[in-house]
Amino acid sequence: MRVLGVDPGLTRCGVGVVEGVPGRQCTPIAYEVVQSDPDEELAHRLLRLDGRLAELIALHQPDGVAVERVFSQHNVRTVMGTAQAGAVAILAAARAGLPVALYTPSEVKAAVTGSGTADKAQVTAMVTRLLRLDAPPRPADAADALALAICHVWRGGTRDKVAAALQQYRRGR
Amino acid sequence: MRVLGVDPGLTRCGVGVVEGVPGRQCTPIAYEVVQSDPDEELAHRLLRLDGRLAELIALHQPDGVAVERVFSQHNVRTVMGTAQAGAVAILAAARAGLPVALYTPSEVKAAVTGSGTADKAQVTAMVTRLLRLDAPPRPADAADALALAICHVWRGGTRDKVAAALQQYRRGR
Numbered sequence: 348m349r350v351l352g353v354d355p356g357l358t359r360c361g362v363g364v365v366e367g368v369p370g371r372q373c374t375p376i377a378y379e380v381v382q383s384d385p386d387e388e389l390a391h392r393l394l395r396l397d398g399r400l401a402e403l404i405a406l407h408q409p410d411g412v413a414v415e416r417v418f419s420q421h422n423v424r425t426v427m428g429t430a431q432a433g434a435v436a437i438l439a440a441a442r443a444g445l446p447v448a449l450y451t452p453s454e455v456k457a458a459v460t461g462s463g464t465a466d467k468a469q470v471t472a473m474v475t476r477l478l479r480l481d482a483p484p485r486p487a488d489a490a491d492a493l494a495l496a497i498c499h500v501w502r503g504g505t506r507d508k509v510a511a512a513l514q515q516y517r518r519g520r
Numbered sequence: 521m522r523v524l525g526v527d528p529g530l531t532r533c534g535v536g537v538v539e540g541v542p543g544r545q546c547t548p549i550a551y552e553v554v555q556s557d558p559d560e561e562l563a564h565r566l567l568r569l570d571g572r573l574a575e576l577i578a579l580h581q582p583d584g585v586a587v588e589r590v591f592s593q594h595n596v597r598t599v600m601g602t603a604q605a606g607a608v609a610i611l612a613a614a615r616a617g618l619p620v621a622l623y624t625p626s627e628v629k630a631a632v633t634g635s636g637t638a639d640k641a642q643v644t645a646m647v648t649r650l651l652r653l654d655a656p657p658r659p660a661d662a663a664d665a666l667a668l669a670i671c672h673v674w675r676g677g678t679r680d681k682v683a684a685a686l687q688q689y690r691r692g693r
Binding site: 361390429431432433438440441449 | 551557561562564570590592599605606611613619620622
């Protein structure tokens with residue numbers, strides 16, 4: 348199973364692609380941070396992010412996309428940009444016909460470190476070890492996206508199955 | 521000048537198209553509310569909204585799109601959906617190569633009622649009068665989208681010119 352993880356952000360959006368099966372070590376395929384200039388018009392920033400995500404999806408052909416779930420409790424100054432970037436990522440995946448799973452930061456941290464309250468350094472260290480990288484991913488923001496992708500591989504796309512079953516049930520009512 | 525206005529919302533997204541020139545009465549072209557089921561998967565909701573907005577843009581061929589600017593001070597329970605729907609609207613316009621202008625609710629209220637603190641009933645009453653409609657727009661949520669479109673026509677796309685000039689300046693540095 349190949350998964351593309353997205354840690355949404357308007358100025359810096361982490362993207363990481365890994366391949367693997369539940370319970371086994373994952374193989375890193377690619378990672379990068381899509382950046383945009385805060386001085387630029389919002390429409391151009393969203394368009395650039397959308398375009399790059401579509402390119403990465405076409406290039407790496409993932410089976411599914413995992414996106415960090417954004418909460419309104421986050422820093423109010425950045426939450427709008429994060430929500431907007433998240434919407435672009437979810438839409439890019441849906442447009443490509445891919446299933447999308449959303450995970451909270453604690454779910455991701457728990458999946459890769461065993462603790463839902465792990466700090467950024469712990470997550471980065473575990474991602475580096477789990478993917479047998481020689482050094483921590485650079486730019487650093489890519490580590491969270493790789494962690495999301497690993498989390499989704501290990502969950503074995505369970506969420507999609509649950510969501511699909513629920514939807515089937517609701518449609519059938 | 522033909523403008524498509526969007527009052528973003530995930531469950532109910534108002535869309536209104538008007539035609540006119542600054543300082544003159546505007547002609548209503550179309551309006552509707554794009555709805556989605558809160559029980560449905562977020563990816564499907566965003567995809568449906570994106571698809572319908574792309575259809576409406578292709579159908580009505582606006583010269584520009586005006587979207588309500590979302591603030592994080594809004595109701596925290598709905599702000600995420602509003603931000604996500606807003607991002608989809610801005611992206612749909614940008615993908616179609618159209619300039620996008622963002623207006624705060626007070627700017628729109630001031631433009632159509634003369635007061636930045638006008639209530640929803642006043643905005644609806646003025647939109648009905650300004651567009652010479654026989655009755656207030658139904659569904660009611662479409663009134664705000666029509667107000668946004670009127671506001672942008674009356675501003676004569678000034679924002680785009682300012683934004684374009686600024687961008688030209690920044691690129692030239």
